[in-house]
Amino acid sequence: MYYIGFDIGSSSVKVAIVDAATGENLAAVHEPENEMEINAIHSDWAEQNPDTWWKYACIASKRAIKESKIDASKITGIGISYQMHGLVVVDKQGTPLRDSIIWCDSRAVNIGNDAFNGIGKDICADKLLNSPGNFTASKLKWVLDNEKETYDKIYKYMLPGDYIAFKLTGVFNTTKNGLSEGILWDYESDSVADFLLNYYGIDPSLTPDIVENFSDQGAVNTEGSEASGIPVGATVNYRAGDQPNNALSLNVFNHGEVAATGGTSGVIYAVTNSKKSKESSRINNFAHVNYAKDNQILGKLMCINGSGIQYRWMKDNLAANSYEEMNNKAGEVPVGSDGLVVIPFGNGAERILNNKNVGSQYCNLNFNKHSDGHMYRAALEGIAFSFVYGMDILKNDNAVINVIRAGNDNLFRSEIFSNTVATLIGHEIEIYNTTGSVGAARAAGLTDGDFKKFGDNITQNDHVMTYMPLKNKAPYEQAYNNWKTELEILLKNK
Missing domain, CATH: 3.30.420.40 (ATPase, nucleotide binding domain)
Incomplete structure (x- = not known):
């Protein structure tokens, strides 16, 4: 069958x-x-x-x-x-x-x-x-x-x-x-x-x-x-x-589990058993796939418009041949990109910024010090920082983040991006080789309600790798704080 x-x-x-x-x-x-x-x-x-x-x-x-x-x-x-x-x-x-x-x-x-x-x-x-x-x-x-x-x-x-x-x-x-x-x-x-x-x-x-x-x-x-x-x-x-x-496809059903997507835009979808919310505009709350009257499981959804589109724009306009080339050059640059900061919000107004449109910004660019590798790393870091910034908002709105699961076909394939997010939030990121249509097909057999068996099959069949938080967190925290400082300056002027 x-x-x-x-x-x-x-x-x-x-x-x-x-x-x-x-x-x-x-x-x-x-x-x-x-x-x-x-x-x-x-x-x-x-x-x-x-x-x-x-x-x-x-x-x-x-x-x-x-x-x-x-x-x-x-x-x-x-x-x-x-x-x-x-x-x-x-x-x-x-x-x-x-x-x-x-x-x-x-x-x-x-x-x-x-x-x-x-x-x-x-x-x-x-x-x-x-x-x-x-x-x-x-x-x-x-x-x-x-x-x-x-x-x-x-x-x-x-x-x-x-x-x-x-x-x-x-x-x-x-x-x-x-x-x-x-x-x-x-x-x-x-x-x-x-x-x-x-x-x-x-x-x-x-x-x-x-x-x-x-x-x-x-x-x-x-x-x-x-x-x-x-x-x-x-x-x-x-x-x-x-x-x-997408969360179902990644075995995200329970309080504290998060599904993330880093495509053209970014999505953080945190599953919670709490209906308390202080954020009616920046965060959206939806009945999760396993929501029931006696099991009111919700998904807190946060969308980041300026995500992978930033990295794609750089590939298309900075003479890079491939994402692999960009990632390799970025890997030669230290954490924090030697002070170069990229604000990635160049895809319209951002809900996480209360619908302000700050655009994409390159801050502290030094022509004598920074190369294309710095620009690539700063972009990856800037997008990663926007995810962490969004997760901080979610955590302040009664969401719990114990583990993040993501597909193997977007920004999470980048070691720099995933290591940055995992290290700053202090939790592992599990990568799975699956898609929405495969998840929907498998879900056609979930009428028995056995979500644990369903999830165990995903873990056994689709798990690719896990990014663990790095022990030396200090340089990532410093780079993130530098990024937030530049963002706050922009927000004050909007």
Whole structure:
């Protein structure tokens, strides 16, 4: 028997097939070859056609089946990971009424901010654990205010993963986890946040039925089977947003465990059993994949926009041939980069800086002393310091950090970067060779709720290496303090 996993991103759709008994990855593909288009009709808008996701999901599904050389009739379970916070609105036939307003669209910022103040910050913090912000609920309010004719035709609103599940099964439903990602979940009453929908003037009946995250959420119908190549009767057993799913893929389920990603942007996702939060804007709190009424496990998510994009920019613009070359030159430079400091926040406003945009800065550059190797090391250190800075904010907001787990396909592959983070936070960083689509596929078999066995299999099969904190912490602390001094100077001037 086999499971198939989908990871619906904004740049591509990834599909993996795993052996149901062992979790072995048999195929992993992505479509399209180039990135999917994001439509930006106006500044700060970002939209995609949901049927584009479905199109590439089907192409990738059939391709994965072919490349794995399996008997497709033996696929029994489906897991779905998807880009968080998007809005899909459909009519009674399930036809999208407009393009999806996706995660990086910021048109609803003021709507969410006004609701935060109008409802009351304390109420939002207690019931939503977040500001309504620029999330799915606020985007739906934007449709009501600006496209009333479209709103009046809505039968159900959905998250991107809900739409893919509908296309496979013909069933409209969602999960608590998904609703929490859209700031649509009331943690006090453990129910849909109807008080927020009522405040926005949105009909609560537009919310789909709620199913448990690890359960039979619908069986593939004839239409879904013909399009995807997955057999009729295979069941959707799991779905989650990409960051909670990334944590699942890395065996991050328990209080004190942290999943980290250092791609174009950086994400720190700390799992906690505490619902106390002083940070309703800089940190977002979501129901984790194993959240339940009697096990209220949350994920505290912190996003750093200026992360790997800084290092990629340097590779593309400083005549470096490869990241390996950059890392080798950086390794010849001492900790602290001989005083050179890089502030990496050059990818827009940063939530961890209270939405200030300080840009990327090179501080203390000395033409007689510093080389390209210094610039590479200072960049790696600057990005690492931003992660540590974010983790300090998380720890001050009742998060506990005992261990960090990360994938083997991003900045954490850099010894300088990982050693810097591990040494400053005082905890090891475990590196795993896995992906979101593989994690989603494996999760299709988690309906038995045995998270320990699931995690043990990941540790046995996917663990690559562990970075331990270095004993000589002093030079790292001095370099970090120098970095924070330069950052504080910039923040005072903004």
